[in-house]
Amino acid sequence: MGNQPSTVRYVAPASFLFDFAAQQYGIFSSPNMMDIHNGNIAAFSPQPYFIGGFFFPQQLFQLAWLWKLWKQDGSANECAMMNRFAWVYSLGNVCIGTWMFFWNANDLKTSNVFVIINTVAQVAYISTQLEPLDWKSTPNWLTHVVAKTFAGIGVLDLLHNTSAAYFKGVPASSLVQVATGVAFAGAAAASDWIFGGCLVYDLVALSCGQSGSWSRLLAGYAGAVGGIVALRNYF
Template sequence: MGITYSAARWVAPLSFAIDFAAQQYGMMSSPNMKDVHDANLSFWSPQPYFIAGFFFPQQLFQLAWLYRLWKLDPKKSADEKKEVETMVDFVPYYAVGNLCIASWMIFWNASALKSANVFVLINSLTQLYYIFGRLPPMNTRSTSSVLTHIVSKTFAGIGVLDFLHNGSVAYFDHQGPSTAVKVLTGVGFGALATSSDWIFGGCIVYDLVALAVGQRGIGETSWSNLLGVYAVGAAAIVAAKNWARPPYVKQDPSGYEAASTDDVV
């Protein structure tokens, strides 16, 4: 997914604006996205306000990232060129994510849950591929690197919750958790926790807490308790892994090794 810097400066904010407009539609239309949520519950339904509580600060980080993308000038210095490369590499994946979320909103509010799930799958897999397959280690001395890690990993983190939530209500509406679901949830989140840094790991724990609170709210108390145990376990794994092996680097931006890319800056 190559893109030039000049194109990235327009594609990224445009995709953000489209997603933001779709979210306003989702909240203000009738039925709104919470109405659809309340009418379609399953074993991976989270507490809906946890999703809203996640997106508000996440959008602030997006705005900070977008501002920096516009502010930097790759022609000014080698340092700024390297900073720009870090951000531009993420732009295509960022745009795909925003457009998928916007498309999901339209189908979700129409209660076309299986169609909505297609866009959830595309977004979730795209973001997970980027953070695990392309994103270089976070350089704590590079603002661009830090912001790119925060935005991309929070996108992927909420994408995991969306994947579980939308998939369960699309294909297992009003069903409780089977033994297989409980085992897969524990194994899946445990595996993600073992390969997570503090940012994505924090999102994984947040997802589990959102699921635990949501399931308790619909009367699945024992399942909620187990999800709470999973959350504590995931937090312990993330903490132990990252304390034992710190995931970040400290380098001058000019010496930061970014992922290989064919982008033209």
């Protein structure tokens, strides 16, 4: 029942429009999302322009995927794949759109609830439910790109919002620094180049948003994670 294309063809685009409208509110309201970011700097605060730099091209892939979904353009298996992911995709858009209102209200603990739901849902889906990648199938690889970039930026969102909500102004301890490297390396070792590339991007964004030795360590982690992803997928 939940995978009927007649339903999901409307739900997914509607969720995209809701999220897009919420982002415009976040940008143009006062205080705006940048004001809240600047007032809650923490050890996992990224350089904020990296977020916009990620979402613009990612939204283009989303639009291409939504067009395929709307037209049900593909074989029965390809359409079933798109339809299944569309429910998690829609959940993510609703969560991130709702997150924006609490973020701009400077209620970061409540906004973090929606970040957790989204990130856990997206990472769990790509880890357990997503069909194997097939570059010969446009619906397939578009679904992979949208799903894995959603999950990849979700990791950054989770680190950012959690640190800002609960550890504002607290520097990363030695334990946190080591755990960060281990966690990203472990995730990279199990990732393809799409999700793995997102992990590298997350670390670069964090490095550029921090300063001093922590920034340099994050940059080193980005290089190491990039190497792990390359070794796993190309050699």
